[in-house]
Amino acid sequence: MTRSDKHESLKNLPGVDHILELVKKDDRFLDIPRSVILDSVRSALENIRKNILADIETPITDDTILMKMQLIAKEKIRPRLVSVINATGVVLHTNLGRALLCDDALKNITSVAQSYSNLELKIKTGKRGIRYEAVDELICELTGAQSAIAVNNNAGAVLLALNTIAEDTQVVVSRGELVEIGGSFRVPDVMSKSGCILKEVGTTNRTHLKDYENAISDNTGLFLKVHASNYKIEGFTASVALKDLVLLGKNTNIPVMEDLGSGTLIDFSKYGLPPEPTVADSVRSGADVVTFSGDKLLGGPQTGIIVGRKETIDQIKKNPLTRALRVDKLTLAALESTLKLYRDEEKAVREIPTLKMLTLSFKDICEKATLLFKTIKGDIGSLADFDFADLNSRPGGGSFPDLNLPTRCITIQPKNMSVSKLEINMRLATPAIIGRIENNKYILDPRTIQNGQEAIISSTLAKVLVKK
Ligand SMILES: *Cc1c(COP(=O)(O)O)cnc(C)c1O
Numbered sequence: 261m262t263r264s265d266k267h268e269s270l271k272n273l274p275g276v277d278h279i280l281e282l283v284k285k286d287d288r289f290l291d292i293p294r295s296v297i298l299d300s301v302r303s304a305l306e307n308i309r310k311n312i313l314a315d316i317e318t319p320i321t322d323d324t325i326l327m328k329m330q331l332i333a334k335e336k337i338r339p340r341l342v343s344v345i346n347a348t349g350v351v352l353h354t355n356l357g358r359a360l361l362c363d364d365a366l367k368n369i370t371s372v373a374q375s376y377s378n379l380e381l382k383i384k385t386g387k388r389g390i391r392y393e394a395v396d397e398l399i400c401e402l403t404g405a406q407s408a409i410a411v412n413n414n415a416g417a418v419l420l421a422l423n424t425i426a427e428d429t430q431v432v433v434s435r436g437e438l439v440e441i442g443g444s445f446r447v448p449d450v451m452s453k454s455g456c457i458l459k460e461v462g463t464t465n466r467t468h469l470k471d472y473e474n475a476i477s478d479n480t481g482l483f484l485k486v487h488a489s490n491y492k493i494e495g496f497t498a499s500v501a502l503k504d505l506v507l508l509g510k511n512t513n514i515p516v517m518e519d520l521g522s523g524t525l526i527d528f529s530k531y532g533l534p535p536e537p538t539v540a541d542s543v544r545s546g547a548d549v550v551t552f553s554g555d556k557l558l559g560g561p562q563t564g565i566i567v568g569r570k571e572t573i574d575q576i577k578k579n580p581l582t583r584a585l586r587v588d589k590l591t592l593a594a595l596e597s598t599l600k601l602y603r604d605e606e607k608a609v610r611e612i613p614t615l616k617m618l619t620l621s622f623k624d625i626c627e628k629a630t631l632l633f634k635t636i637k638g639d640i641g642s643l644a645d646f647d648f649a650d651l652n653s654r655p656g657g658g659s660f661p662d663l664n665l666p667t668r669c670i671t672i673q674p675k676n677m678s679v680s681k682l683e684i685n686m687r688l689a690t691p692a693i694i695g696r697i698e699n700n701k702y703i704l705d706p707r708t709i710q711n712g713q714e715a716i717i718s719s720t721l722a723k724v725l726v727k728k
Pocket residue numbers: 413414415416418441445486487488489490519520521522552553554555563564657658
């Protein structure tokens with residue numbers, strides 16, 4: 261187009277008011293809020309203007325503008341945070357929202373959200389109460405700790421504890437424990453943000469008690485142990501047990517903190533998983549403070565839980581940062597209900613989705629796989645080759661980094677499209693179905709598929725497979 265042609269095209273572009281008049285008479289826009297309409301008209305016209313200037317051929321009829329606008333408006337009103345189906349087999353999938361809440365937690369959230377609550381009121385005396393008291397006794401009961409507080413998340417818990425106990429002092433940590441947890445939580449960075457001075461000791465693979473001992477100076481404020489969570493060092497390794505560090509701390513008058521990361525309240529080795537120290541174990545070892553997540557192995561809402569000696573937790577409660585990191589009432593409601601289930605371990609394992617999915621027996625997995633297989637067979641017939649495959653699920657969430665959980669998956673090999681195209685189309689469906697590709701097959705792992713989702717997965721597969 262010549263410059264004068266472009267000029268002509270731009271001049272002929274309908275005005276916003278003209279399009280708005282057309283929208284008024286158009287049923288397609290009936291339910292779309294006015295602010296969205298206005299934005300969409302402007303974007304559609306702007307878009308066309310850019311195309312003209314860039315010599316990209318663009319039809320400029322009222323109809324095409326309305327169509328463009330409708331697409332833009334639809335995209336604008338599309339809900340952003342939506343539920344998806346997790347068919348990856350990764351139980352604590354960070355990208356998919358980690359832990360699912362148990363029914364009791366959901367009921368309690370609704371109850372506390374729909375009505376006023378005693379969040380900060382002591383009902384017996386009518387005096388002002390403290391929100392944290394909803395859960396601290398329960399946490400102490402379950403962990404054996406003297407005192408507890410729940411904050412926004414474990415990253416916050418670590419920040420708060422470090423800042424309270426060791427601001428402006430040196431915090432001694434093993435090099436092998438200076439981990440990065442996905443999503444930009446890095447121990448050295450949290451350390452500096454909390455105002456502490458990092459004192460690394462030992463080597464990546466081996467750290468001994470004498471390394472901690474030799475690092476002590478006039479300005480040593482804390483010994484910190486960090487759970488390696490998402491990685492494992494194998495081979496020639498050595499680390500110092502928490503109880504030995506506690507002993508050194510006692511002798512030298514230096515407090516000891518452990519960031520457990522995931523933190524569990526039950527002994528998973530009873531269920532055929534590798535032994536993981538429980539929060540109670542760490543408390544029993546004598547750490548002054550222990551921090552852990554509420555939405556990893558615990559299977560509750562996003563929180564960071566701090567347990568420890570009463571004096572230390574009291575100090576933490578007085579730190580102004582606590583207010584900035586405080587939990588809201590919905591979280592407290594969910595946390596209280598989840599924790600209560602732990603009073604009866606069998607019940608906890610049955611009703612807390614994370615625990616249930618992690619401890620599913622192979623026999624139960626096979627039953628789920630068979631049901632899914634049958635449903636798929638009925639729906640997709642010969643559109644794809646499909647079969648069972650015995651593979652592994654992963655716990656995720658930085659827990660049990662090297663653990664594979666035996667599982668029975670369904671593998672799908674489409675006949676009319678690539679496996680990656682199938683994966684994409686399943687992900688773009690509503691609800692999105694998140695599977696994985698292994699050995700050039702599309703894999704559905706029943707471990708994380710919830711009851712009743714089989715039919716949705718299967719009918720989506722059928723739809724997606726006929727669509728090119
Ligand atoms: C996950 C993790 C954290 C961060 O916990 P969030 O609850 O995600 O904030 C901190 N430390 C360790 C060791 C972890 O594994």
